[in-house]
Amino acid sequence: MVPTTRLGLWAVRLLVAFVAGLVVGMSLAGAGQISGGEGAFDNLWLTVPLMGVGLATVVAGVLAGVAAAFAIVRRGERSVLVFLPLLVLLFIAIFFVGELAGHE
Numbered sequence: 001m002v003p004t005t006r007l008g009l010w011a012v013r014l015l016v017a018f019v020a021g022l023v024v025g026m027s028l029a030g031a032g033q034i035s036g037g038e039g040a041f042d043n044l045w046l047t048v049p050l051m052g053v054g055l056a057t058v059v060a061g062v063l064a065g066v067a068a069a070f071a072i073v074r075r076g077e078r079s080v081l082v083f084l085p086l087l088v089l090l091f092i093a094i095f096f097v098g099e100l101a102g103h104e
Contacts, residue, residue, distance in 0.1 A: 001080060010067045
């Protein structure tokens with residue numbers, strides 16, 4: 001169950017960072033809506049940290065997926081926990097392609 005390779009361990013650590021970033025980002029967005037009834041992006045003091053946390057979260061998710069892919073392909077990692085970052089990478093890729101395709 002626990003990864004045995006160094007890349008597998010990094011993939012799981014980055015996955016934990018991704019989940020923590022999601023929790024912090026949702027908390028910041030919720031705090032923006034609670035204070036004064038305005039949206040999170042209407043308040044500059046919440047927008048900057050929210051964007052920073054969002055960018056760090058996406059980077060952690062992509063790096064977790066890449067590390068997991070390398071751990072599975074190159075090192076032969078077979079832990080279930082290492083396959084989870086691949087799902088995160090797939091989700092981020094689908095979201096990114098959807099944003100590029102446009103909204104209709």
